[in-house]
Amino acid sequence: MKLSDVSIAIAILVIILLIVLPLAPFLLDVLLVINISLSVLIMLVTLYAKSAMQFSTFPSVLLIVTLFRLALNISSTRLILGNNGDAGNVIHTFGSFVIGDNLVVGLVLFLIIIVIQFIVITKGSERVAEVGARFTLDAMPGKQMAIDADLNAGIIDEGQAKQRRTGIQKEADFYGAMDGASKFVKGDAIVSIIIIAVNIVGGIIIGSTQGNMDFSQVIEVYTRATVGDGLVAQIPALLISTSTGILVTRAETESTMGRDITTQVFTHPMVMMILGGMLALFSLIPGLPTLTILLLAALFGTLGYMQHRAAARAVRTEEEDVTQALAEEKRKPENVMSLLHVDPIELEFGYGILPLVDASQGGDLLDRVVMIRRQCAMELGIIVPVIRLRDNIQLGTNRYVIKIKGVEVSGGEVIADHVMALNAGNATGELTGIETVEPAFGLPAVWIGESEREHAEALGYNTIDPPSVIATHLTEIIKRYGHELIGRQQVQALLDNLRSTQAALVDEVTPKMFTLGEIQKVLANLLKEGVSIRDMVTILETLGDYGRLTHDPEMLTEYVRQNLKRSITRQFAADKKIRVVSLDAELEQTILDHVRQSDHGSFVALEPDVLKKIFTSLKRAIGRMADLGRVPVVLTSPMVRRHFKHVTEQMAPDLTVLSFNELEPGVEITSDGVVST
Numbered sequence: 243m244k245l246s247d248v249s250i251a252i253a254i255l256v257i258i259l260l261i262v263l264p265l266a267p268f269l270l271d272v273l274l275v276i277n278i279s280l281s282v283l284i285m286l287v288t289l290y291a292k293s294a295m296q297f298s299t300f301p302s303v304l305l306i307v308t309l310f311r312l313a314l315n316i317s318s319t320r321l322i323l324g325n326n327g328d329a330g331n332v333i334h335t336f337g338s339f340v341i342g343d344n345l346v347v348g349l350v351l352f353l354i355i356i357v358i359q360f361i362v363i364t365k366g367s368e369r370v371a372e373v374g375a376r377f378t379l380d381a382m383p384g385k386q387m388a389i390d391a392d393l394n395a396g397i398i399d400e401g402q403a404k405q406r407r408t409g410i411q412k413e414a415d416f417y418g419a420m421d422g423a424s425k426f427v428k429g430d431a432i433v434s435i436i437i438i439a440v441n442i443v444g445g446i447i448i449g450s451t452q453g454n455m456d457f458s459q460v461i462e463v464y465t466r467a468t469v470g471d472g473l474v475a476q477i478p479a480l481l482i483s484t485s486t487g488i489l490v491t492r493a494e495t496e497s498t499m500g501r502d503i504t505t506q507v508f509t510h511p512m513v514m515m516i517l518g519g520m521l522a523l524f525s526l527i528p529g530l531p532t533l534t535i536l537l538l539a540a541l542f543g544t545l546g547y548m549q550h551r552a553a554a555r556a557v558r559t560e561e562e563d564v565t566q567a568l569a570e571e572k573r574k575p576e577n578v579m580s581l582l583h584v585d586p587i588e589l590e591f592g593y594g595i596l597p598l599v600d601a602s603q604g605g606d607l608l609d610r611v612v613m614i615r616r617q618c619a620m621e622l623g624i625i626v627p628v629i630r631l632r633d634n635i636q637l638g639t640n641r642y643v644i645k646i647k648g649v650e651v652s653g654g655e656v657i658a659d660h661v662m663a664l665n666a667g668n669a670t671g672e673l674t675g676i677e678t679v680e681p682a683f684g685l686p687a688v689w690i691g692e693s694e695r696e697h698a699e700a701l702g703y704n705t706i707d708p709p710s711v712i713a714t715h716l717t718e719i720i721k722r723y724g725h726e727l728i729g730r731q732q733v734q735a736l737l738d739n740l741r742s743t744q745a746a747l748v749d750e751v752t753p754k755m756f757t758l759g760e761i762q763k764v765l766a767n768l769l770k771e772g773v774s775i776r777d778m779v780t781i782l783e784t785l786g787d788y789g790r791l792t793h794d795p796e797m798l799t800e801y802v803r804q805n806l807k808r809s810i811t812r813q814f815a816a817d818k819k820i821r822v823v824s825l826d827a828e829l830e831q832t833i834l835d836h837v838r839q840s841d842h843g844s845f846v847a848l849e850p851d852v853l854k855k856i857f858t859s860l861k862r863a864i865g866r867m868a869d870l871g872r873v874p875v876v877l878t879s880p881m882v883r884r885h886f887k888h889v890t891e892q893m894a895p896d897l898t899v900l901s902f903n904e905l906e907p908g909v910e911i912t913s914d915g916v917v918s919t
Contacts, residue, residue, distance in 0.1 A: 254306065260313035267330035270317055274474050276333045277314055280307055281478035281485075282302040288485040295412060301419035301491055307482060308430050311475055315437050318471045320462065323444050329467055337470025351470045355476055356435060368536045385410050387601060390612050400838040417899060420486070434475055441468040441639060493907075511553060512544025586627035586650040586727055594639035596657050598709050599631060607631075618720055622769060623776025625732050626720055644716060646723050654681030654715055656708035660689040665873075669702035680706075682715040722896075725770035730758045740778050763795035764802060771887070772813075772898070773806060780805050796843055796884055804880070804903045811906040814875060814898065819910045821861040822877040822900070826918035829856065830882045836887060846885045855919045857893050863915035864894065869915070875900060877911065 265273070284303065290684040291297045300365060321329035328334075389406045392398045398406070445464025521539035525532045562741065588613075591599070598605040608631070615626045637643065643653035655678065656662075663673055664687050665682060678691040692700055695705050706714075721726070741748045764785065765775050775781060784805045788798060814820060838847050849858075864874040875901045878886050890897055905911070 257306070257310050257313050260310075260320050261316050264320055264324075264329055265317045267321060267325070267328060270314070270321060270806045271330040271332045273314055273317075274330070277307075277311055278474070280310075280377075281481040285481045285485045285488075288488045292487065294416060294489050295409070296413060300486075301416070303828055304482065306488065307478075312430065312433065313474055313477060315434070315471070318474070319441055321744065322441050322467045322471060323448055326449070329471060333467060333470035333474055335470070337466040337468075338472040343557045349465065349469060352472060355439075355480070356472070358480075378577060387609070390608065406832060410809060420489075421845075430479055434479065435471065437475075438468055438472045441471060443830050455458070473694045511546045511550035514542045514549065516546075518543030518546060585630040586647060587629045587720070588632060588645040588648070589642060589677050589712075590645065591635060591642040592637040592639045592660055593633060593635060593706075595642055595656065595711045595712075596633060598656075598707070598712070599633075605709070607709045607712060610709055611716070612757055614713060614717050614720065617717065618724070620719065620776070621774060622724055622725055623736075623774050623778065624728055624769065625735055627727060627732075629716070642712060644719050646719070646726060651723065652681065652715065654711070656711050657689050658708055660691060660707045661695050662708070663688045663690050663698045663703040664703050664706065666702070671701040673698055673701070673703065681711065682718045700764040721772065725766040728762065728769060728775075731763050733758050736775075736778055737761075742784070744779055744782070747779065747786065751786045753790065755801075756785060756793070760793060760798075761785065764798050767795060767799040767800065768806075773803060774809060774813075777809060794843055800880065800901075802883055804901070807904050807906055810900065810904045811909060814900065814907065817910050818908060819912070820875065820877075821867070821872055821904070821914050823860075823867065823915045823917060824913045825876070825878050825882065825886065826916050829917060829919050830879055832919060833882050833885050833889070844885075845888055848889065852891070852919055856889065856917065859917045859919070860890060860894070863917055864897070867914055873913070874898070876917070877902065877905075877913075 260273075284300075284307065286295055288300075294300075307375040318329045318333060322333075384717075385408065389403050389410075390399075392403070442465060446460055446467065449460030449464055517539075518539045521535050521542065522529060525535040525539065596605075597603045598607045601608065610630050611631070615629070618624055618626045634643075638655065640655045640657050641653060642656070645648045645651065657676070660676070662678070662680065663675070664685055673688045673690055673694070675691075675694075678687050678689055679685065680687045689706075698705055737748050737752065752758065764781070768775050768781075772844075781802050783799060784802045788801045792798065811818075832844055832852065833848070836847050837844050862877075867874045874894075874897060876890075876897060877885065878899065878901055880901040880903045883899055887897075890899070
């Protein structure tokens with residue numbers, strides 16, 4: 243346990259003991275001086291804090307010092323009432339200083355100090371703390387959304403976003419605690435008034451009945467002691483209350499309070515000179531202290547003139563510095579390194595789509611982009627890089643484009659105040675609107691007004707709002723180009739995440755058996771065909787099992803696919819049934835006979851007329867399945883699968899090709915066609 247923790251615990255225990263144990267006047271003097279010193283220290287810390295969060299422990303400190311002050315009040319009351327008004331030199335000195343020779347005037351001044359403390363400072367601090375807590379809590383959702391927007395736009399990274407969220411949480415906790423802690427200050431002020439009344443009344447009763455003093459002497463002694471005790475308690479309380487008000491009204495700045503006030507109040511030359519002129523006019527009013535007012539007018543006028551000259555000189559110096567800096571910049575070689583950066587994913591849009599992005603106008607596209615990254619992590623197992631959103635005035639009003647590594651790969655158009663109506667095959671009736679094509683899947687659609695949405699849904703159309711159109715399109719593009727988005731850095735991040743639970747597996751596979759580049763090629767091959775890499779344990783286990791036999795990424799991918807048969811079956815045969823297009827046995831043998839090896843792996847060298855027959859037969863089979871509303875899937879033997887996929891990649895890049903070993907036992911397979919030569 244640290245010394246600071248022990249010290250705080252001991253200090254609190256000592257404060258509790260002060261409430262019970264009687265104190266000698268000398269010891270009370272020492273503790274009262276410590277109390278005043280702590281109050282001054284706390285106030286100075288608040289003055290030099292650049293933000294409220296720099297003194298986030300203030301609510302706890304406030305509770306401790308308030309408890310300490312109340313304990314001293316109890317000890318001083320015990321001495322005043324039990325020691326014939328003698329409570330030490332500190333209390334006697336403060337009482338004599340305020341009361342002086344006139345008891346009534348001193349008592350009135352003391353009551354005024356109490357009223358200022360209770361009504362002005364304490365009440366105001368309590369109200370400010372309450373409002374600050376309310377507005378801080380109300381602003382939390384907006385601040386969280388702003389952090390998500392900055393993270394999605396690439397302005398900050400995950401670490402900075404986490405740090406900002408923590409700061410917002412701490413700020414909410416601080417102002418919530420301050421709202422409650424301000425009640426301690428208010429209660430302390432009320433208790434102080436009660437203690438004063440008890441000391442005076444109790445002192446008069448004790449002095450009149452138990453002492454040897456006459457009535458006037460009793461009033462003199464006990465009132466002086468009571469006023470001194472109240473002052474010793476109220477001055478630290480006043481400092482703490484003022485510190486509370488300063489802290490909760492402190493705005494986030496880069497400098498201290500004194501510098502901010504000086505800069506913001508006394509650095510306006512024109513204001514200073516106008517004030518000097520107004521004071522000069524006031525000096526003409528009969529009865530006012532003319533000389534004093536003229537001196538102040540001269541002071542403010544001189545300050546304004548000097549500041550005006552200093553500002554003009556600073557402007558000239560700045561212009562000269564800028565001119566010199568520009569001249570030096572022209573002589574320097576141009577730094578083009580920043581121009582070489584290419585964002586992995588970009589979404590550019592015309593100004594007509596801005597309302598969909600701007601949260602202040604009700605747009606939620608930024609939130610949807612964040613959800614896309616989460617969805618891809620869940621479905622594909624990849625860490626999608628930050629998606630950069632930019633407005634581009636060169637695009638059409640309602641057009642957007644999606645870029646992968648700086649190159650446009652797709653795009654579309656949306657109309658902000660319309661919805662897209664799609665006929666899923668069971669719609670009846672026609673809709674009047676702007677004919678278009680759904681950008682993600684190329685389906686015919688119609689843009690209709692928002693007022694016609696219910697009518698379209700009643701006819702059986704599916705209606706999609708513009709943000710959903712863009713989000714769906716962007717999701718499909720990420721899935722299609724996921725193999726390009728996963729690089730060595732992303733692979734390293736996946737391995738680091740897995741190492742926390744599977745350290746032995748990761749250490750065995752890399753770097754002892756495979757490099758990052760080799761693992762990255764296998765993962766890219768899986769993503770290219772839409773296979774999720776979320777099950778990294780199975781993938782690395784497979785690589786570890788076959789790593790000593792081969793380092794060919796294509797062969798390793800086939801082994802991994804076979805071990806991922808459960809997820810592949812769930813993806814393409816969720817109900818344990820699958821309809822496929824199979825390959826003729828003669829065609830499979832032809833492909834195997836024409837496999838050639840090279841330094842970069844194996845490939846199939848088929849004659850053009852054979853390829854043409856394969857493509858024609860495949861196109862016929864795929865078209866037949868598409869007409870039946872089924873997703874085309876080709877099923878082959880394990881040895882042929884990857885070769886057939888490479889052969890048909892140019893004609894049908896999105897065609898799903900599976901092998902028998904990639905389906906779980908018990909799956910019912912129905913062939914809807916055969917591809918042959």
